[in-house]
Amino acid sequence: MDFRLAATDGRARAGVLRTPHGELLTPLFAPVGTQATVKAVTPEQLESLGATLLLANTYHLYLRPGDETIARLGGLHQFMGWPRPLLTDSGGYQVFSLADRRQIDADGVTFRSHLDGSSHRLTPERAVAIQENLGADIIMALDECPPPSDRATVETAVARTHAWAERCLKAQRRPDQALFGIVQGGVFADLRQQSASFLAGLDFPGLAIGGLSVGESKEEMYSVLDLLQEHLPADRPRYLMGVGTLEDFVEAVVRGVDLMDCVLPTRMARNHAALTPLGRLNVRKAAYAEDGRPIDADCACYTCQTFSRAYLRHLAGAGEMLAATLLSIHNLAAMMTMARDLRLAILDGRTQAFVAGFRGSFLKHRPLEV
C-alpha cells in the first residue's frame, strides 16, 4: 500500500491510497457491508454511485459463513462480487459489545456467538489470521474499545490495545494486506496522545482512531480529533472508525481525517430517513403524499433522478423493500458527493469557505421543512 498526499488545506487532506484492488481518493467514505453485503444494494449499484472502498465485519463473517469457507471460495472480493478495495475490522468491536456474553483477559477475549451460543476465542493472532483468510486490502489490529469516560478502564484498554497491536504486527503473514493500528484513549487527551505516539512508532502503514462515537459528546469527539491530528504521522492515512453522519464526516475531514465508515447512511435509509446537505428528510411525512419533487433536486443519484418524494413515501408506507434500496442509494450518494466536494475544495484551497457554507445551511437533526 502506498499513500500520497495530493494537497492539504488547513488541517484537511486530499490523498491517494493505492491498494491491490485499485486507488482510493481521500477524503473517502466507506459504506458498511456487515455480512458481506451493503444492505439492500447490489455491488453494481454501489459502483454506479461512486463507492470505492467497502467495509465488512470480521465478527459476522467469521461466524457465518466462516472465514475458511470464504477463503476456499476465493476470498471476500470474489465472494461478495466486489472487485474494488475492501477493509475488514478485527472483530473486536462486535465481540466487546456482546456484554455478558464475553470475557476479556490479557491474551484475548472469549465470547459466545449471538447466533447459536457457541463458544469462541479471539486473540490478536486469530484476528489477523481470520482477516488473512477473508483477504481484504486493509485489515485492522485487535483493539479494546472501552466506555470513553472511565479513566481506569480506558488506561487498561490502552495498554492492552498497544500490546495487542505489537502481536498483530508479528502475526501478519500476507504482505499484500495493509494492517492498521488503532488509537484508543477515550476522551482523555494525555491517553490519546500517548496512544497515538506509541502506535506511530510501530510499523503500521495506516492508523485508525477508535473508541469515538460511543457515547461521548460531539464536542468531546471533535476535541479528540483536534488533538490527534497533531500527533498522528502526516504521511500515513488516518481512518476514523464507525463515524459517518454527513455533519460528522465534514467535521472530521476538516480535522485531518482521511477515511471514515459508518452504518448510519444505510440504517437511516431503512428507517426511511434521507440525508441531504440541508438536513434530514423523513419520507413518511404526510406532507410528501403528493410531492412530485425528488429528495434533493441537486443530487445526481439514480433515486433523485428518477423518483419523487411521493413515490418514496408510498413505498415506505406500503412496506416495500424498494424503499430501503432507493433511500440507501441516495444516502450513500450523499456521502460520496460530500467526500468528492470536500476533496475538490481541499485541492482548490477553499475548504474553509465550503465548510462554512455547509455548517450554515445544515439544520442538524431537524427534518427538512420544504
Add this chain to the structure above:
Amino acid sequence: MDFRLAATDGRARAGVLRTPHGELLTPLFAPVGTQATVKAVTPEQLESLGATLLLANTYHLYLRPGDETIARLGGLHQFMGWPRPLLTDSGGYQVFSLADRRQIDADGVTFRSHLDGSSHRLTPERAVAIQENLGADIIMALDECPPPSDRATVETAVARTHAWAERCLKAQRRPDQALFGIVQGGVFADLRQQSASFLAGLDFPGLAIGGLSVGESKEEMYSVLDLLQEHLPADRPRYLMGVGTLEDFVEAVVRGVDLMDCVLPTRMARNHAALTPLGRLNVRKAAYAEDGRPIDADCACYTCQTFSRAYLRHLAGAGEMLAATLLSIHNLAAMMTMARDLRLAILDGRTQAFVAGFRGSFLKHRPLEV
C-alpha cells in the same frame, strides 16, 4: 395499439404489439409490480434484464396511494419510474378474493379495504375510470373470476362478465389505452367457447384468458388453452392472466398465448427458490455452502455472472434483503430468456424441437440435484 403477427409455428405465435410507450415483442412475460414496484428490484434492473411490460394492480393502487394521487403526479409511468409499457388489471380479482369482505351484485361489487376496513364500490365504469387515472397502456375490463368447477356459479360469472365487458367498453374515454376483454368459463368447454365468441364479437383490441391457475389441474388448464386458441381471433393478442411458472409459460405459448404475467418468479425468489431450465434450485440447501458455481452457468443475468450459490445461500441464511433482489433478478431473467428463446424458435420454425428439449430436461417441482 397495433398488433401484428411476425410468424406462427404450429399454434405458437411471434408478434409485435405497439403501445404508446414502445413496442412489445411476443411471446412476452410481464413481471408483476403489485404496489407500483416489482418487489426488491429497481426499474433500472428490470430494464437491464430485458423486461418490457410490467403489470400493476388496480386494487392496491386505488387503495394506496389512490388513483387520483397517481394521476396528479403524472400517471403511473412517471410515478413508478417506468418509461416502458404498463398493464393494469381491473381490481376485480383481488376484490373477489377478499371472500367475506365483499358482496357481488349484477351492477358491481362492494368491498371493505384490507388496509383499514373502509367500504368501497367497484363497478365496470369505476374500474375503467380508475385505470384511466392510472394511465397504463393496456387496461382490463372488470370480470368475475369464479371457482372453476362449479357450473352454476361459472355460468352466472360468465353472464356477468359479458354484461360488464360491454359496460367497460362504453365507459372508456381515453383513446390511448387498449382495453382488453376477459374470457371466463371455468373448466367447461362450452362456456369457454361461448365466452370467447361473445367477447371476440365486441370491439376489444385484445382478449385475456381469466379464471385459470385458480385451483384446476394442469391438464384442465392446458385443455382450456387448447380449446380457446380455435375460438380467439388470430389477429388480436391473447393474454393469459396470472400464470407464469417456466413450464406453464412454455405450455401456454405452444397453445397460442402471447402475453402472460405472474408473481411467482419474484415470490419464489423471496422464498429463496431459483428457476432454471433444469428445474428449481433452493439456495438454502446445505449442499451449496461451498458451491462456487452460479445458479445457472448458461444464464447471462447479473446474478449468475457475478455471484455463487454459496454467496446466495449465505445471504438467504443471514436474512439479507440482497438475496431477494439477486434471486428476483435471476428468476425474471430466466422468464425473459425463455420468452426470447421461444420467440426465436417460432421465427425459425423450430418450436416443436425446442419445446421437446425443454420438456425432456425440466424436472418439474424438483430441486436441482447438481
